[in-house]
Amino acid sequence: MLNRRENEVMNAIYALCHEKGVCLISPDELLDLLPAKKRYTEAQLEKILEELSLDNYFELLSSERKGEKMYVISLRANGFAYKRYYVQMRRDVAVKLFWAITSAVVAFAVGLFLKWIF
Numbered sequence: 001m002l003n004r005r006e007n008e009v010m011n012a013i014y015a016l017c018h019e020k021g022v023c024l025i026s027p028d029e030l031l032d033l034l035p036a037k038k039r040y041t042e043a044q045l046e047k048i049l050e051e052l053s054l055d056n057y058f059e060l061l062s063s064e065r066k067g068e069k070m071y072v073i074s075l076r077a078n079g080f081a082y083k084r085y086y087v088q089m090r091r092d093v094a095v096k097l098f099w100a101i102t103s104a105v106v107a108f109a110v111g112l113f114l115k116w117i118f
Helices: 004-017 027-033 042-054 082-117
Strands: 022-025 058-065 068-075
Touching: 004 022, 004 027, 004 042, 004 068, 004 082, 022 027, 027 042, 027 068, 042 058
Parallel strands: none
Antiparallel strands: 022 068, 058 068
């Protein structure tokens, strides 16, 4: 399961690469796609990219073009299935929330019923 920062980075990468499966992007362009509220640094981004690469979401190659660092990202099976995983994770959270609310309502009703009896 990915943490929030990894989800944000993977969402940006999936948006760029999902059609062809490969993309070429600079760290600055990738940082622009991420939420400005979090203020990622290039070192944090590099670490997150390496972790996602180790988790087999994509293959990451670093290169230089005209003195600027560039990333070549090729999605792997986990990377292509990311959106499905993300939707499934949100659905699981919604089901857990539903059951928590339902059980709280039932417990409250049982408590009222027992209070009424005794």
